[in-house]
Amino acid sequence: MSLVEQIEQLKLEVASTQLNSADEVEAFRVKYLGRKGILNDLFEAFKAIPNEEKKAVGAVMNGLKTSVQEKIDEGSLQFKSNKGDVEVPDFTRPYGEWSHGSRHPLQLVREEILSIFERMGFSVEDGPEIEDDWHVFSGLNFSPEHPARDMQDTFFVEGQPDTVLRTHTSSVQVRVMETTKPPIRIVMPGRVYRNEAISSRAHCQFHQIEGLYIDEGVSFADMKQVLQMFTEAFFGKAKIRLRPSYFPFTEPSAEMDVYWGLETPADHRITKGTGWLEIMGCGMVDPNVLAASGIDSEKYSGFAFGMGIERIAMLRYGVDDLRHFFENDMRFLSQFKKTI
Ligand code: DAH
Numbered sequence: 001m002s003l004v005e006q007i008e009q010l011k012l013e014v015a016s017t018q019l020n021s022a023d024e025v026e027a028f029r030v031k032y033l034g035r036k037g038i039l040n041d042l043f044e045a046f047k048a049i050p051n052e053e054k055k056a057v058g059a060v061m062n063g064l065k066t067s068v069q070e071k072i073d074e075g076s077l078q079f080k081s082n083k084g085d086v087e088v089p090d091f092t093r094p095y096g097e098w099s100h101g102s103r104h105p106l107q108l109v110r111e112e113i114l115s116i117f118e119r120m121g122f123s124v125e126d127g128p129e130i131e132d133d134w135h136v137f138s139g140l141n142f143s144p145e146h147p148a149r150d151m152q153d154t155f156f157v158e159g160q161p162d163t164v165l166r167t168h169t170s171s172v173q174v175r176v177m178e179t180t181k182p183p184i185r186i187v188m189p190g191r192v193y194r195n196e197a198i199s200s201r202a203h204c205q206f207h208q209i210e211g212l213y214i215d216e217g218v219s220f221a222d223m224k225q226v227l228q229m230f231t232e233a234f235f236g237k238a239k240i241r242l243r244p245s246y247f248p249f250t251e252p253s254a255e256m257d258v259y260w261g262l263e264t265p266a267d268h269r270i271t272k273g274t275g276w277l278e279i280m281g282c283g284m285v286d287p288n289v290l291a292a293s294g295i296d297s298e299k300y301s302g303f304a305f306g307m308g309i310e311r312i313a314m315l316r317y318g319v320d321d322l323r324h325f326f327e328n329d330m331r332f333l334s335q336f337k338k339t340i
Pocket of ligand 1 (some may be wrong): 038167168169170225247250280281282283303304305306307
């Protein structure tokens with residue numbers, strides 16, 4: 001019998017083979033495809049035939065190999081699935097943990113603060129980060145030589161001495177007062193820039209939320225009440241105090257402290273043993289500031305306040321280093337997953 005005839009014979013055999021169990025499938029595989037199997041023997045014989053016959057014989061051999069493989073595949077599917085070896089997915093099973101991204105802690109705190117003020121009737125306003133001197137300083141009662149300008153190390157745009165990166169969100173107050181008639185009741189979140197290269201820990205960029213309330217007959221007591229309500233809503237702490245301070249744009253000016261308590265060692269550490277924490281600057285809007293933006297300072301009065309979001313986020317989440325907020329380390333950020 002020629003090699004081709006032998007192969008054809010084998011093909012018929014394969015075709016008529018009945019495989020009735022996983023063991024039979026395995027035995028069949030070994031018989032044909034094993035190291036000492038039929039196909040290897042045929043391959044040895046194939047090597048010996050004249051070159052001109054190789055193409056034709058090779059084709060028949062491949063045909064055999066394919067039908068052997070098909071038989072095996074068919075058999076394994078049939079018997080394995082009967083034994084439960086092939087995992088059939090349960091499409092009705094509920095999906096497990098869905099891996100959400102996480103919100104940035106500064107974003108969470110920003111939204112919470114804004115929503116507290118929104119509930120008190122404030123609306124949110126926005127303004128540019130690249131500003132002119134007027135909105136950042138002059139319009140807020142900083143005279144050209146005012147030493148208070150030195151309180152904030154300003155980034156200037158090269159070649160344009162009038163253009164700065166805003167050093168505080170108070171600049172947005174001026175923009176809104178210029179274009180809006182009182183009553184004005186707004187909060188203004190945003191990024192601010194200061195050239196503070198004093199240490200490697202210093203950051204040239206951070207976030208603030210500014211507030212402004214202008215109407216007829218607005219008093220210092222109104223300010224205290226609003227800030228008290230905010231502190232209670234955000235920190236769950238009711239005791240605040242206002243310490244005299246100085247800002248060019250408010251008169252009188254104050255710093256607001258919250259009584260944090262002295263219950264834990266951490267309380268002692270963060271309040272430096274006093275129990276009090278400074279939260280924001282505030283004050284009654286200086287009449288010069290109202291007048292500079294075209295608001296009648298005889299008729300209207302108001303208060304303003306400003307706070308740093310990073311500082312408040314550090315208190316809220318017990319973060320001890322500002323750099324965590326900017327490094328985008330997943331180990332830090334993913335801790336805020338559950339707070340979505
Ligand atoms: N602009 C001040 C700062 O950046 C914060 C501030 C203090 C804002 C008192 C105010 C205010 O509106 O009344 O340090």
